[in-house]
Amino acid sequence: MNPRPDPAPTTPRTIYDKIVDAHTVRRIDERHLLLYVDRHILNEYTSPQAFSGLREHNRRVHRPASTLAIVDHVNPTAAQRVRAIADPQAAAQVDYVERNCQDFGIELIGLLDSRQGIEHVVCPEQGLVSPGMVIACGDSHTTTYGAFGALGFGIGTSDVEHVLATQTVVYERLRNMRVRFDGTLPPGVTAKDLVMTVIRAIGVAGATGFAVEFAGSATDRLDVAGRMTLCNMIVEAGARGAVMAPDARVCDYLKDRPKAPRGALWSQATAAWANLRSDAGAVFERDLAFDVAAVAPLVTWGTSPDQAVGITDSVPDPAAEPDPARRASIVRALAYMGLEPGTPMRSVAIDRAFIGSCTNGRLEDLRAAAGIVAGRKVAPHVRAMVVPGSSQVRREAEQEGLDRIFVAAGFEWRQSGCSMCLAMNGDVLGAGERCASSTNRNFEGRQGRAGRTHLMSPAMVAAAAVAGHLVDVRDLAREVP
C-alpha cells in the first residue's frame, strides 16, 4: 500500500491524525515518522528481552517516569494471593521485571500491590490514560485506550526496547476508518456484541492498516467500560489503533484518579480534551454504520473471532460457502471445535465458563454477569470462574456483594490477572473442554491445547454457566429465578 502523506494543516483532520501530528518528532522518510510515546506500559512476559538488550548495550531508559510495569500475564489467580509462584519460569519472569524496574528506576505494580491487575484495566483505573495521549505497550490489546481518546497500540519486544531507550517508535501513519453505531441497544445486547458484529462484518483483517474511530449516538450512550470493550477488541479486526471523542463521561471517569491531572492542570486539560474531535469534513477512507437495534447477542462457533453468529442461529454449513479458501477454514474450524453444521448454537453444551479478561473483566461486566447469576445455580457439570480484571475491581465487587452472588451460584471467585484468556498461568482448558468465555480470542489452543472457546458477552457466559449450554441471555433475563 502507498504511504499516507501527512494531512495538510488546513484540511479537516480526524482525531487520530491530530494525535499523530501532535506527537511527530520528525519525519524519517515518506512512509515513516518518529512518534513520541507519552506513556509506556510494560508487563513481565514481553519485556525481559528488551531489558536484556538495554543491559547488553549499556543503554539507559530515556523516561523512567513515563513508564509503568505491571505483573499480570503469568501470575496464578488462586483465591489466596501469595508472592511465591510455583512455576519456576513464571517466577523468573516476575523476579526479572522486579529487578529491571529497580535497576532502571521504573514504577512497578507487582503481584502483591493493591493495584495489581490486567494492565488495560489498571491503567484507566489509575487515571494514567488521558485523552490525546500516545500509549505503547507490548500487548496487542493496548487499543483499549481509544475509549478515552488516547491512541494506544501494541508493539513487539524489539519496539519495547526501542521505546525504553528513546521514548519513541518508528511509525507508519494509518488510514482512517469510522464505525458508527446508532439506534437503541436492545436488552441483553452489549458493547461486546457490537464489536463482534463489526469483526464479523469486516473480517479479522478488515481493519488492517486502519485506525478505527467509533462514533454515533449508540456509541455515545455507552459507559466508559463499554467503550473500552469496543476499542479493546477491534484489534481482532486488525486495527492498530482505535479512538473515540472524549466526552463528559470520560472526564467524570478520570477525575481524581491517582494519576490523573489535578487542580489547574485538570482545568487546562479538560478544556483541551473538549476540542479533541474529528473536524467536520474529515475524510474516512472506510465509513461503516450499524443500526444497533438489529444486533443480537453473538457467539463464536469457530477458531477466529469473525466466525460468529447470533445465539438463535445455527452452526454454519461449509457446503453453503462458495469461496474454497473460506470453506476450508470453516471445515477446519468445525473439526477443531467438534461441531456439526446446522446444530443450533443454543444446544451446544459447555464444560467451563470464564468471566474476566481485559475485554470484559471490569466491574460493569461483573455486575451484568451477577445480574443473571443471582438466585440461580451453575449447572452441575460446569466449572465456572470469575477472574476480576484488577484487585480494585475485585474489592469493589466485594463491596457490592457480587462475590457472594457468584460463590452462592457455584462460581470460583478468584484473584485478578489475565488468567485463562491466554492460559499461560495455570488457568487452562483441558483437551476437548468447551468453554463459554468473555475473552477476545478463540484461536486453536488459545485457552489450552485442544480446548474449545466460544466468545460472548459476560452476561451470556453467566447464562451459559447456569444453563449448562449456550443460551440466549434474553430468555433467562425474562424469567424470574
Place this chain on the structure above:
Amino acid sequence: MRPYTTCTGTGVPLLQANLDTDVIMPKQFLKGIDRQGLARGLFYDLRYDASGVEQADFVLNQPEYRNASFLVVGPNFGCGSSREHAVWGLLQYGIRALIGTGFASIFRDNCFNNGLLPIALPADLHARIATLCARPPRNLLTVDLVSQTVTLSDHSRLPFRIDDMYRENLLHGRDAIAATLRYSAEIAAFEDRHWNRSPWLKPGT
C-alpha cells in the same frame, strides 16, 4: 542484527488463512527471560501430538519439507497476540522469509525488527509460488533482498517490494535504536515543546 542479502532454500506451503501467533508459538513457550529454545515451540501443537511425538501429516514434518527456509503462507499470517516469540521461533527454526499476500501489522513490524522478511505479493504471483512449492523438489527458491526478487526453480524471477527503510536496515544489519538515538537532541526539544503545549502530559505532574 546480521546483514541480510540473499538466501536460497526450500519453500513450504502453509496456506491456512489467519494463522495466528498463538498457533505459531503457543503459550507455554512464552515464559523465558531470554530468546532461547523457541525452535522447538514453533507450531508446537501442529508439529507434535499431545505426548510430544511428531505428527507425520503436518507439512514441516514431511521429509521433503524438512530444513525449510521459506514459508508460503495464507492471508493475515501472524494475526493476534503481539508476542515476538513467534518471529524468534521462526528464525531459530531456520525460516528466513515468509511469502504471503498480507501480514498482520504488529507481526510485520516484529519480522522487520529481527531480519525475517515478510514478502507480500499480489495473489497471482503468490499462487504461482505456492503451486511450485507443492511439488518438491521444485520448491527451491532464492530470495534476493538486493534486487528484490524471488527466483523459482523454473528460473523465472518474480519481483517484490520491501519498504525502503526496512530494506536498508536489513541490508546493512543496522541497529534501529542506534539510528533513533542520533535524534536524541530533537526528542528532548520535542518534549519541551510538547509539555509546554500540554503540561498535563508531563509524567509526574
